[in-house]
Amino acid sequence: MTDHPTFSPDLLSGKRILITGGGTGLGRGVARHLVDHGAEVHLWGRRETILAEAAQEASAGREGAVHYHTVDVRDYDNVDETMGRIWDEHGPLTGVLNNAAANFIAQTEELSPRAFSAITGTVMNGSFHTTHAAGKRWIAEGLRGSVLSTLTTWVWTGSAFVVPSAMAKAAVHSMTMSLAVEWAKYGIRINAVAPGPIPTDYAWEMLNPTDKSSVGATQADQIPAGRTGTVEELANLTMFLLSDACDYLTGQTIAMDGGQMLAGPGTFAGLTSLTNADWKQIKETSKAASEASKAQRTV
Numbered sequence: 382m383t384d385h386p387t388f389s390p391d392l393l394s395g396k397r398i399l400i401t402g403g404g405t406g407l408g409r410g411v412a413r414h415l416v417d418h419g420a421e422v423h424l425w426g427r428r429e430t431i432l433a434e435a436a437q438e439a440s441a442g443r444e445g446a447v448h449y450h451t452v453d454v455r456d457y458d459n460v461d462e463t464m465g466r467i468w469d470e471h472g473p474l475t476g477v478l479n480n481a482a483a484n485f486i487a488q489t490e491e492l493s494p495r496a497f498s499a500i501t502g503t504v505m506n507g508s509f510h511t512t513h514a515a516g517k518r519w520i521a522e523g524l525r526g527s528v529l530s531t532l533t534t535w536v537w538t539g540s541a542f543v544v545p546s547a548m549a550k551a552a553v554h555s556m557t558m559s560l561a562v563e564w565a566k567y568g569i570r571i572n573a574v575a576p577g578p579i580p581t582d583y584a585w586e587m588l589n590p591t592d593k594s595s596v597g598a599t600q601a602d603q604i605p606a607g608r609t610g611t612v613e614e615l616a617n618l619t620m621f622l623l624s625d626a627c628d629y630l631t632g633q634t635i636a637m638d639g640g641q642m643l644a645g646p647g648t649f650a651g652l653t654s655l656t657n658a659d660w661k662q663i664k665e666t667s668k669a670a671s672e673a674s675k676a677q678r679t680v
């Protein structure tokens with residue numbers, strides 16, 4: 382991360398941007414850059430202490446630049462009520478970043494219905510709920526707006542061993558194309574980014590729980606550019622897409638993966654070489670990470 386803004390420091394001045402899943406991972410990393418470029422940022426997540434820490438980190442001492450709210454994006458009423466509070470207490474959003482995700486690698490036949498719903502409810506339903514709650518307010522008030530969703534290249538290729546995530550992200554890709562057409566007349570843009578692997582603490586644990594699981598293509602030597610992406614690169618693309626610099630750009634999902642998708646099969650195809658015993662170990666390790674995270678939730 383550089384210590385100075387990459388673009389003009391007022392690129393996002395006057396913007397009020399919501400980041401779902403903003404307490405951890407990519408959302409947390411991107412937040413700081415949005416603030417550095419003049420935006421007011423709202424972070425949503427399920428763990429209050431983690432959100433408070435993330436807000437403190439992203440604001441870097443700028444009073445009032447970052448706010449946070451405990452929200453479960455799977456629950457429409459919770460989303461709509463919190464969106465109303467942002468509108469009333471802070472003012473209308475100008476942008477929404479659908480970043481909240483849930484994912485872990487697993488053999489699909491081993492998934493329980495609750496596991497499927499936890500992932501699809503967060504990624505697909507959560508992105509719809511948040512987009513709908515902001516979009517209907519923009520339309521009612523004649524305001525312009527911009528929605529950006531964080532997807533993966535699986536929307537084009539599918540990916541073995543992350544089937545609920547691949548299905549849900551493909552649905553959000555479809556929402557992006559569909560709503561771009563429906564809401565263009567209101568000045569609302571709908572886009573998405575599809576980053577390749579970018580290491581962040583928790584997601585990395587879920588996607589690389591054991592040494593064996595590294596045959597899934599999250600490793601630098603499996604990427605044509607020879608490295609994984611960085612949060613700063615994702616932040617740069619995010620800021621451009623949420624800025625007024627690309628007002629004519631809508632309905633697109635933009636891959637940023639060092640050429641990975643064009644060079645080989647879906648991200649986790651390599652895991653077909655694992656044995657059931659490997660998978661047993663993966664499940665134990667990644668479930669322990671899930672449980673540790675769950676223990677900190679306040680909603």
Ligand code: HXC
Nearest residue numbers: 482483484485493495496499533577578584667668671675
């Ligand atoms: C198998 C698991 C599991 C695991 C949970 N479950 N973790 N099954 N392996 N590792 C099962 C549980 O046993 C339970 O089913 C069900 O899933 C719901 O679990 P809960 O913990 O109650 O659900 P929830 O609180 O919603 O937690 C969701 C989560 C968790 C998926 C488990 O990971 C999460 O919230 N993650 C948020 C952050 C995240 O994962 N980001 C991913 C970003 S990576 P039963 O039937 O037992 O009750 C990404 C793409 C990366 O999106 C792209 C790389 C290229």
